[in-house]
Amino acid sequence: MLKEIRPAIVVLVILTAITGLIYPLAMTGLAGALFPAQAQGSLIVKNGQVIGSSLIGQPFTDEKYFHGRPSATSTADPNDSTKTIPAPYNAANSSGSNLGPTSQALNDRVKADVEKLQAENSSTPVPADLVTTSGSGLDPDISPDGALFQVPRVAKARNMSEDAVRKLVNDNIQERFAGLLGEPRVNVLALNMALDQKAK
Incomplete structure (x- = not known):
């Protein structure tokens, strides 16, 4: 044996x-x-300090900055470990919302997000990626339409011309890989850094 x-x-x-x-x-x-x-996580360093990664989104909320996609990631509730609480862009708990198209909770959240975005930006139709979460909940990019939709708000908050902000968006559009794969996109952190640089 x-x-x-x-x-x-x-x-x-x-x-x-x-x-x-x-x-x-x-x-x-x-x-x-x-x-x-x-290999080190595509970290972005500014003034010797790591401010983020080009691969993981961040929850920008200030009106002076472009905002990314919603994130469905969560973390354990410190008051009750059997429950979770929202924790946008929590890389330790990457996940989607797992809500289907017939989910009332999803429909309510999307409707509330659309109303909020239209109140903050404009009453024009909201690009879908600004109200839908990605499968990972960590997506660092938005569509060019998603960025252009936010131009009037950002320009007003920064006292810049819309043309200047629109040019920054266009300069930060990453095209399809090899002209075939993926969709044109804008990295939100890179765009916001370019905004800060332009403001100096």
């Missing part, structure tokens, strides 16, 4: 060493050597 079990144990030990140690260490080393910024 030991004769039959021994090869299985040897294979288990070898594959554990390869897939659990050698491969992860090799990939970590390769990523650090070839893509150091991405």
Whole structure:
């Protein structure tokens, strides 16, 4: 019997060493050597301090800044560990809302978000991405339409011309990868940093 079990144990030990140690260490080393910024989380540093990541959204709420998509991430309620409370862009608990298109809670939230956005910005139709959460709840990007929709509010709050703010949006549009994959998008953190830079 030991004769039959021994090869299985040897294979288990070898594959554990390869897939659990050698491969992860090799990939970590390769990523650090070839893509150091991405391997460290694509962090954005300003004045020697990390202010965010280009891969994870942030909850901008000030009227002087462009706002990202809603986030459905949550965290444990400190008063009752059996419940959760909203925690936008909580990377430790990445998730969507899991609410379906027939959910009344989803319809109520979207309706409230549309009314809020139209009150803050304009009564024109609100781009869908500004009222829908992403699957991860961490999306750092919005559509060009989502950014352009917010131009009048941001321009007014910063006492800038709409044309100047619109130009910043257009300058920060990232096109489809290789002209084929994905959709044109605007990284909200990068756009807000460009706004702050322009204001100096």
